[in-house]
Amino acid sequence: MSIRDTLEKSIFDQTDESTTVPLSIRLPNHLNNELEELTLTLDKSKSFLLLEFIKAGIIETNKLLEEKAMNPQIEEQRDSDDFIKRKKFMLNTNFNNDKSSHFQMLENQEAAAFCKGWKEYICNLSEGDKVYLYQSGVGFIASGTVTGDLIKNEYHGKADEKYCKKLKDFKVGFKAISAKEFKALTNSGANFRMTMVELTSTQTQKLDEEIEKRMKSIHSK
Structure with missing residues (x-):
């Protein structure tokens, strides 16, 4: 791993793979029987197989949601002087999908999306x-x-496959x-699997307050 990779991992990636959370589930009897068969066939524990099934299921579900989120309707640019809009x-x-694009977005201080069907969100x-x-996660x-x-x-060698706008x-x-x-914080939810989704003023007010609080805790150290 290069020095750059190490810095990106330590500074911009907050993925926590060191801790686990206990989870209790109840399975229908026939699924439990099939799971027992797989544990004996593959010589793997139930917990190992369940974890792998969950990982694979999340990946496939994300792909389905990404496909449904393709091709957003493009809106007209709003008047930047009109605060209400x-x-x-x-x-x-x-x-x-691409860890390097995640790190670049943070390093370049930009909002970006990639490939036809998703990049148009930035418009x-x-x-x-x-x-x-x-x-995600x-x-x-x-x-x-x-x-x-x-x-x-360009994105992965293809021209104009990355759309972005700078963030101040x-x-x-x-x-x-x-x-x-x-x-x-907000007593509400959001679609966390969309490429881009609009938030309410109430939600963002709470987010801004929490971000400000956490930024102050950094500076006070």
């Missing part, structure tokens, strides 16, 4: 909109305000706000 969005950092960001970057990890025009870059007043480095914490 400014919107607030949660943007997924694409960590599950719906207008000057002055607030964006909260969300890392971790939580909200950064925020910033949209500034400047749409930028098109960028905040990063605070302890991630998980989906569970978001629900507790």
Whole structure:
């Protein structure tokens, strides 16, 4: 692992693979019987197989949700001087599909999406909109305000497959706000598997307050 990879891992990736959470489930009898058969056939424990099934199920479910989220309707750019028309969005950092794009988004302080069908989400960001970057499996990890025009870059050797807009007043480095914490803070949920989803003013007010609190705790150390 290079020095750059090490720094990216330590600074920009808050994935916690060192701890586990106990989970209790009840299975229908016929599924339990099939699981028993697999444990004997493969010489693997039930807990090992269940964990692998959950991992695979999450991956496939994410793929289905990504397909459903393709081809967003493109809106007209809103007047940046009209504060009432400014919107607030949660943007997924694409960590599950491409870790390097996740790190680049944080390093470059930008909102980005990739490939036809998803990159078009960035076209719906207008000057002055607030964006909260969300890392799947971790939580909200950064925020910033949209500034400047749409930028098109190559992605994996293909021209114009990355759309992005710069973010100013960028905040990063605070302890991630998980989906569970978001629900507790806002008393509401959100579609955490969409590429980009609009948040309410109430939700973002609570997010901003929590981010500010966590940023202060960093500076006080």
